[in-house]
Amino acid sequence: MLGFWLKALRRPTLDLTLATAPGLTTRIIERPGIVLDDAELAALVEQLRTVAGRTLAQGALTYGVFSGERERLSQSIVTLISETATGRPVAFNALAQMQLQLNGEPEQVTHLGLVMVDPEVRGRGLSWVLYGLTVLVLFVRGGLRPRWISNVTQVPSVVGMVCETFSDVYPSPDAGSRQSFAHLTLARQIMRGHRHVFGVGEEAGFEESRSVIIDAYTGGSDDLKKSFEQAAQHRDARYNAFCRETLDYERGDDVLQLGRMDLAAARRYLLGQVPRSSLPGLIGASAFLLLQRLVLPLLHWLDDGRRFGTLRPRAARTKP
Template sequence: MLGFWLKALTRPTLDLTLTTAPGQQTRIIERPGLVLDDAELAALVEQLRTVAGRTLAQGALTYGVFSGERERLSQSIITLISETATGRPIAFNALAQMPLTLAGEPEQVTHLGLVMVDPEVRGRGLSWVLYGLTVLVLFVRGGLRPRWISNVTQVPSVVGMVCETFSEVYPSPDPGSRQSFAHLSLARQIMRDHRHVFGVGPEAGFDESHSIITDAYTGGSDDLKKSFEQATHHREERYNAFCREKLDYGRGDDVLQLGRMDLAAARSYLLGQVPRSSLPGLLGASAFLLVQRLLLPLGHWLDDSRRFGTLRPRMARTKP
């Protein structure tokens, strides 16, 4: 695990493999459309399609990473879980990087993308890898600076997973959830410029105040549409009730969630979702606590090459 983190912090792009459970290995590969040759890229896409083929009862997906287009895959980060002995792919998450702006500054938002798990291995504790590990790696590599994430779904279990994993999530049934100007600004940009990332067509509507996409299954994600009964429910009833009340499943609505990975979310993720038997996870949580209390403010203050809050980079301040 130490070697994994050293590589994550030093490589310009990620292509890392680690064991996340007995008999299973996870590969995280960033921007495969840029770094893989034609044969390697085709093999990776085929692995994703294999998992999708076993997950979907019928139909096929044609948007995003399933298209096989280098342009799409150049903006993606793939987290692929396979059986160690056979190499058979059993689950994946396809994240996308979306360049946006916030308060006049560039902001890279990580879209959680599509998660698929082979029905044979559901319920085996893969969610901590698929929904948090890669974002945590990006967060650490980015100097522990808060990182915005987005998620589009109609599945109550996924809505709840995002709310439990990240900070300041909206929309959410959790107490204290509110739509800030940052939430609204980022959501508007996503719906204006990045619908193709999650397979939503131009004819889909958007309820800004509730951050709900209406008639969402018309842009390549058609075969993902579910009824409320078909969608996987969350163990906490409030997330099921929230989706039942807010979404029109007959029409095909989705929520567009926005939240942040920050130190509080990272600590909660390591202590609450990583298996308790995982010593590296507990050590990592301790390290985050130490950084938060003692080292992080000093590090941000001394780094004059990047903006942080009201502080400006030295070069930006000296320009006429």
Template sequence: MRSHAGFWLKALSQSTIDLSLRTEAGQRTRIVESPGLSLPQAELDALVAQLRIVAAKTLPQESLTYGIFSGEPERLSHAIVTLISEEESGRPIAFNALSVMDVPLDGEPVEVTHLGLVMVDPDVRGQGLSWVLYGLTALVLFARDGLRPKWISNVTQVPSVVGMVCDTFSDVYPSPLPGARQSFAHLQLARGIMARHRSVFGVGAEAGFDEARSVITNAYTGGSDALKKTFEVAPKHRSEIYNDFCARELDYVRGDDVLQLGRIDLAGARRYLLSEVPHGSLPALLAASALLALQRLVLPVVYWLDDSRAFGTLRPRRRAIDRVTGDR
């Protein structure tokens, strides 16, 4: 019984995400987890080339070897890439490259999903892509991991992004919203990220860190130099509370960033679905999330039913001839 059921359920046993869905009319979004490990070299090269097409619209050519643009499998093995393309032409128009970091919390390692680098083709800015680029992948990971709360991090000096993170996720710090506070967990995670993972967001060793405010000072010296903005140029949020917060807390001449930490949980997922996701995109998104949640629930059963491989304390079933002859 275990063997037959395992055969029929193998389709649900994939451990990494490679999901494509229609998020807007005329647009398709692909989410690829750990492409440096999960994709053949030719597909990985094609994906990196698509990222470079988008980045080349806003970054100087010499910056296209930094981080994920290098195409190195090691760098892309810890990334989760969300790529939006035109459905008809296949032209890439925007992407988000998330990273998964192991950070110590209370003496144990926890996974923190860093919201990463977001780039949008200037020709399509203002078309409502933010809900895909900043919240979709976090929601998909939340569903895939059994609706368990997940820590997220974000490094930015852009007021619109600061506000998006505060509005989408739970327990965010720093934030200008009433009740926001820095817990000891926030502080531990921030210290761990700054000590171990500066390269994820291109911050050099010489950058300072104001722990009390969770502000990185002189942040644009470690590979992200071309991303530095003035306050006047940085996209603003529709709520002035976030614009005023960034103007007050950050020195744009020096090049400061906030390091935000928060969580995606049921409350945050509900807010995101109700306030950010267009109604026309909800059915496809809910269907994909349900499938990923089912995958996480079914996967242990698949392993238990499949008697051809070990899983935890379960061992593969020996062949009858092995039991007769005593062979191992």
């Protein structure tokens, strides 16, 4: 695990492999459309399609990372889980980075993207890897600055997972959840310019006050549409009731959730989702990464004998 974080420090983008479960290996690759050549990119897309083929009862997906387009994959972060012995892909999460504006400043929002798990490995405790690990890495690498995330789904178990993992989530049945100006501003920009990220067609409507996408399954994600009975339920019944009351499953509605990864969310993730056997190493490695992220620039700044970025070393004094 320590080697994982050491490599994370040395690379401008993530392309890391680590063991996260017995017999399974996880690869996190950031911006594959930029860092991979044609053959490597085609192989990665084929691995994603293999998992999708085993997950979907019928049909195929054509949006986002499944398109194979470099432009789409250049704004993605793929978390792929494979069997260590055979290399067979069994699960993935495809995050997307969206460049938005908030309060007149650039704001990068991480879309949680599509998660798919081969039916043969469901129940092996992979959700902590697929839903939180990569976002936690981005949060720590960003110096613990709060990071906005978005999620589009009609699945109650996913709605609940987002509400339990992240902070300030809207929409949510949790007490105190409300739509702030930031929620509304980001949601409007996402629906105006980033529908392709989650496969929603231009004809789909959007109810701003409830943050519900109307008739969402017309833009490439058609084969993901489910009835309420087919959608995975959450262990907490209030999330199931919320989805049943909020969404029209026959029409094909989705919620557009927005929330943040911050210190409180990171604590909940580490203590509530990460397996106890992985927790010490993950906390220690996170502390090491944060130390490198915050302390090294200060040390470089104080060293006036070496060049650091645009800073020039102090000229050597000459004797009179």
